[in-house]
Amino acid sequence: MNDPQDGNPTDSTEPPEEGGRRGRGARPGGRDARRALRSGGGNKQRRYLDRKIPVFEILSEESLEIIEHNADVILEEIGIEFREDEEALGILKDAGCDVQGERVRFPKGFCRKVIQDNAPRTFTQHARNPERSVQIGGGATVFAPVYGPPFVHDLDGERRYATIADFENLVKLAYMSPNLHHSGGTVCEPVDIPVNKRHLDMVYSHIRYSDKPFMGSVTAPERAEDSINMAKIVFGADFVDNNTVMINLINANSPMTFDGTMLGALKTYARGNQACIVTPFILSGAMAPCTPAGVMAQTLAEGMAGITFAQLVHPGAPCIFGSFASSISMQSGAPTFGTPEPAMVLYAMAALVRRLGVPFRSGGGLCGSKVPDAQAAYEAAATLQPTVLAGVNFVLHSAGWLEGGLVSSFEKLLMDADQLGMLQVMAEGPDMSENGQAMDAIREVGPGQHFLGCAHTQANFESAFYRSNIADNNSYEQWLSEGSTDARGRANKMARKMLAEYVAPELDPAIDEALRDYIAKTKESMPDAFT
């Protein structure tokens, strides 16, 4: 189902094929219910972004070649450490790498060749609702919500540790947001559940409260196994063996290190044909040099090493090249967001990974602000705009990220999602059809008149302009009379309304019961752990 580059490359913009989901016939009212959802649900889902506009290139050909050369030098001369994993070192040694202790040096050109010979350029991640399946790679961009925060900013304005109830609510909001294509993974850390069991509740929430594609657990190999087993209950074992139904976040320990935990999860998912995002996570100046060109070379080397390893473990395993790069404050050492240097890295990495030929993950609505204020919005926009213009394929953190990733914000999730909708329209580019050119309207109206009543405006007005559901464009007087609410207040109100109106997507009760059984048995099999 995946498309190795030398086999059957498809940069197709066709929707991913349907089928393969177990129990489709068995689910009561499947097709009709889906139709009802489409028409009656009130939230017209957007299909994943399929760009019609060019990408923005920040580096010249010559500069791109310099970075590629530097990455090759890192791989060949400095090397990458693969820690706490003897099997990994054996695999790399057998493939011809120079392994000294845990340090692995790659022969010149080795990584690029392994990746280009094996890794799919694009692949489909299947959702349990086939209409929500997404293309990863090519001209597609898929928006997924924030990942990882231990805290939430709740709808009462409190900042506190996250719970599984928050997790479920964030999944519900992402499900209802037409501009989010993906349910994401750890939308917040449900710290009220033992650390060794919470992955079960998280995966279950994505399956139960959404029908969008989702992510699996990576915090231990056995948790990755659980994620795959639960997916098999939903999609069927054969389907999961042969198709990608989960995307999983494998961070490098930059600089130039992968640890045993992440390597274990990577091996499990790669062997199971599930997708891995191999992401150098870099606070520039700490985990990499403080100059963008240095970050680029190191990121390229680390990502290539990780994806090469995945291809050696399981040739053809779907991989996404990830890049997370922020600056740090020289006063406090705190990460900063929305500044120009990481945006440069983003644009450059998108181009470098395009040349490498695998899907690319980066960007998002990143910010350092404590509240969803102007700082949060400027900073989020300063990453979201480059995310789309650079042609990022998979966007984690595209909505809901606050306070440097420590906090998931319900309000910001909806505010960001509104921006994602605008960027998706932007990526469609202007309509250059005769109707779009509107010369008849210009002829009809003529100098000094207005276009409000002309036939062209009447015919096109409904769909002419993106309509924000957060922005207030009423008169000052009306805004005043309605309580002088700011964007945050309006998002708060909208989130409350959405959660009140939420209706779960249908799920075969037999599947639901099987999932609950699996979770109960797995939880019973071990004592709670909180660290």
Added chain:
Amino acid sequence: MNDPQDGNPTDSTEPPEEGGRRGRGARPGGRDARRALRSGGGNKQRRYLDRKIPVFEILSEESLEIIEHNADVILEEIGIEFREDEEALGILKDAGCDVQGERVRFPKGFCRKVIQDNAPRTFTQHARNPERSVQIGGGATVFAPVYGPPFVHDLDGERRYATIADFENLVKLAYMSPNLHHSGGTVCEPVDIPVNKRHLDMVYSHIRYSDKPFMGSVTAPERAEDSINMAKIVFGADFVDNNTVMINLINANSPMTFDGTMLGALKTYARGNQACIVTPFILSGAMAPCTPAGVMAQTLAEGMAGITFAQLVHPGAPCIFGSFASSISMQSGAPTFGTPEPAMVLYAMAALVRRLGVPFRSGGGLCGSKVPDAQAAYEAAATLQPTVLAGVNFVLHSAGWLEGGLVSSFEKLLMDADQLGMLQVMAEGPDMSENGQAMDAIREVGPGQHFLGCAHTQANFESAFYRSNIADNNSYEQWLSEGSTDARGRANKMARKMLAEYVAPELDPAIDEALRDYIAKTKESMPDAFT
């Protein structure tokens, strides 16, 4: 001093030449004082943006040609009205245009040829401080503050009619903001001064409280004359006759109409060799079709007609092609900002005007929000980012715009200006020098270590990252202990501090006295008018 395309085209990125300002020797302490200002002023001014990164092109060559063809059809077949100005009609008729009543149709290819044969590709706008002179056109981008609002959002949080005291304070803040290159024009409407006299106080404020380049009055030909006369007192008559010291905003009455007031100001400035921004001001769906491609063709036709007229009035007159395009809300008819459709128009117009070969004005920190909240920031960013990526040359409204242009905000001026600084760094592109590549640092540090203490980080840390003066990146606990201030609150505090610390740039007392005399005499010569 201007550069006609067929004469001495300079897309040079060299700083504009110094000299020509009257009384330079006479001004006490000129050079030394300037040096002191540079070193001791605490606000290190940035020179106008001089882009090193490519522009983003949204339209294909084929699409650009379609729009150009459609604009030609509008100019040739539909025509443009030049109203309430017999002289203008005569000039156009004499040049070979088809004039029927006030409707003017241009022969095929006429406008493009007149513009390309006469209008400068780039020119210098001189400031009274030669270090603040700016290049208009080519790879340069010049940021000027908001223009036109009758209201201000003051530092006590009140929204009220603007006064000349507000005007002065906005000029002071723009003067002190290192990322604003220009003092602008009507930074707010000082409605406490009679409408027929306030232009005198506005021009005086720009000269007295700033030394950055500024704009003149366009609301009547005699006010344009006053603006030029005051500039002559500062720069010397000879210098003003032969150099551009003012930029002036001439809006078309879209669709396809110029009125007598604007034509009068345009003629005055063009004959005086002062620059005109000819700007079709379009709320899409009202003054133009509701589709971006329709807005593009109409904008191109209107701008070409206006600049052609300026070149017929005074061949070689410096002109800037302007485009202001927003959408409207279909519920209320109110203009909306930060949506994707105007951004598409912006990108396309920048490319079309580059092909035409004159400087381009568009963009800014536009928003519809009533307060400097997340809506304001998202919307401002959604125009500011395209402004810089598209390669806009002159940016009005780049800081301080609120509530659809009805309100000038002190807080948002500083918040936007911070974003302008980031965009300016972005436009520098990544440093690809050996130091930027940082391979020695990567070799030195190696896998699993950190870069904080390495020699490269020590050497580069100070200048490595853009430092926002608005963003708070401290820990949550510290932020809490400091009063939980949001971005707006911090901008408010900063504005108060800046105004308290403001020191006026030096101005020869003789010049100051001459300006005051001119203003007093002109004011005495006519009764107050308030409409």
